[in-house]
Amino acid sequence: MSDEEAGRRRARGELESEVMTALWAAGEPLTPAGVQAALGGELAYNTVLTILIRLLEKELVRRGPADRGRGHAYWPAQDAATLTATRMRAALDERPDRQAVLQQFAAGLEADDVQMLRALLAEREA
Structure with missing residues (x-):
């Protein structure tokens, strides 16, 4: 050290x-x-x-x-992805303007992450 x-x-x-x-x-x-x-x-x-x-x-x-x-x-108690998703939802729930939080989150995503998120949302809707 x-x-x-x-x-x-x-x-x-x-x-x-x-x-x-x-x-x-x-x-x-x-x-x-x-x-x-x-x-x-x-x-x-x-x-x-x-x-x-x-x-x-x-x-x-x-x-x-x-x-x-x-x-x-x-x-x-949970895998890393599940814990991170839980924390993300908790952070979102703490804010009164969910749209603004999601908008800022989406604006900071890399292009590959945007594509991945779109695919996951489309899969969820199917």
């Missing part, structure tokens, strides 16, 4: 995002030590455990007994 990285304060939710990414990449339940290793071992075990408990409280992860019967293993 560079001095710049060590002195940098993480953005709100960044650690949770990193843990979720590690869990999705693993494709199987991980213990806190497994998550810690997947993140490169730079975070303290207690920090990883705290993040996992917060994610559990937010219902973003599930927990069950670890293979050896001691401790817990964690896995994502």
